[in-house]
Amino acid sequence: MKILIAEDEEFSRDLLRAQLESLGHDVVAVSSGSQAWGTMQQERFSMVITDWMMPDVDGLELVRRIRTHPETGYVYIILLTGKSERTDLITGMLRGADDFLSKPYDRDELDVRIRAGERVINLERSLKAKNEELARSNQEIERASQRMKRNLDAAARIQKSLLPRDLPQNHAVDFAWIFRPCDELAGDIFNVFQLDHDNIGFYLLDVVGHGLPAALLSVTLSRFISPSTSSSGQFPNVASDTAFLSPSKVASALNEQFPMDGIGQQYFTLLYGCLNVCTREMQYVAAGHPGPVVIPANDAPRIVQVEGYPIGLVDQPEYSDRHLSLAPGDRVMLYSDGVLDCQNPDGEHFGEDRLIAAVSERRESLNEDVQSLNNQLVGWCGGRTPDDDISLLAMQLLDD
The missing domain is CATH 3.60.40.10 (PPM-type phosphatase domain)
Incomplete structure (x- = not known):
């Protein structure tokens, strides 16, 4: 899975990148929210893991931009934070975050969070594919309905001509x-x-x-x-x-x-x-x-x-x-x-x-x-x- 990391602390960024790559993921890591947003304009990512507190564009603002720009598609977002207050977690969820990972974290907890997100992503992709298939089917039904309507209209004209x-x-x-x-x-x-x-x-x-x-x-x-x-x-x-x-x-x-x-x-x-x-x-x-x-x-x-x-x-x-x-x-x-x-x-x-x-x-x-x-x-x-x-x-x- 392709994952984008936004973390301003170099050590934490490199450690997280190494852990994710060891789990078999394709990872791109940047040092700020603005760099993350710029990267997302060039590439598509299934998941974003972003630090909450960053200069320039922080994690909440990055989450807001992702959720208000549908062209990015569905992206699963995990907020990295040292915050533990309930009100802070509610704020992050309201902005559009899907999950939280509290610092410090261990590799097993990271793996569990990533797997949970991957299941959601797969479900989202499956739903999207089915919706697209349904839309195509509806288009075919609409085209068939229009053909039938034209045929019925023609038949009605023929029938009225017999009056x-x-x-x-x-x-x-x-x-x-x-x-x-x-x-x-x-x-x-x-x-x-x-x-x-x-x-x-x-x-x-x-x-x-x-x-x-x-x-x-x-x-x-x-x-x-x-x-x-x-x-x-x-x-x-x-x-x-x-x-x-x-x-x-x-x-x-x-x-x-x-x-x-x-x-x-x-x-x-x-x-x-x-x-x-x-x-x-x-x-x-x-x-x-x-x-x-x-x-x-x-x-x-x-x-x-x-x-x-x-x-x-x-x-x-x-x-x-x-x-x-x-x-x-x-x-x-x-x-x-x-x-x-x-x-x-x-x-x-x-x-x-x-x-x-x-x-x-x-x-x-x-x-x-x-x-x-x-x-x-x-x-x-x-x-x-x-x-x-x-x-x-x-x-x-x-x-x-």
Whole structure:
């Protein structure tokens, strides 16, 4: 171990140096505190043994300089002193000394003190190495976290790109929506598309769970259902006596195509429908999904209660089509259960009654009312991130 001695008495300095070298240490000896401090600017030492009383820079001042200059690294300091008063020892410890060696001392006591200091130094070095390793690991984790964040952000942008963009080109129906994932990625997704000249298709689905697994399935389902991206040949155009599958047949086909397996344990709820813009007849199926909110132009809104198994939960469930006759000005809203289950800071759910009250207040446009509902949900959450994805797809039949 490399040791620096600061001792102004030549005999004591030479004796201490000889004793330390006989114990196998690499020793540098100087005659003053200022010389010791200058030497420490040039070389690194594991231990300093300094006399307390020296001219110019004494032992206490040398200790202070070492402790207030972190570039010296950790140095174990032993004060040589003839002082034995308790207050003197406390003063030295407060300044930063690690140990004391009272004059006169013998070689065995010196050896014991040095060995004790060496154990502390080794522990300090081990701790420093582990801290440096931990810092490197934390840097790697941070870099990995940033990469993951960038990937998740990119995936979220891709997922949002699957939301309605190219709306059906007609002047019979208006659309608006809310999409608020509880994580970077959502298990909810919805879309609107043209089935044929007179019919518009739409759906909103909610994959059980959150995060990446739910989002992956929701994106897969979106591409499977939407006619512009479907490669299966099943959705929505089929070679039959009708131009497209009925909602109940869509649900049955999805249930067959996406059964819940024993690994992912994933299933999803779905509300799928089609609207004939000429007859204003809406046909839909609900597979374990909350029923739609129907908001007549001249009557009170209501939630249509429906039953049905979620997609993939059981084999060959029976799905049936439901029908709604709509009029100009009527609205229909599809939503995920995250709307009703949205909680305030007291743990109270938003619920059906508040949803009905919110959609009863009609303004100039559908978009304004949907944004007003979104603001109410944000306020209800108290600024917190919701515990579940919040999705809503609204449509309004326009006047001829």
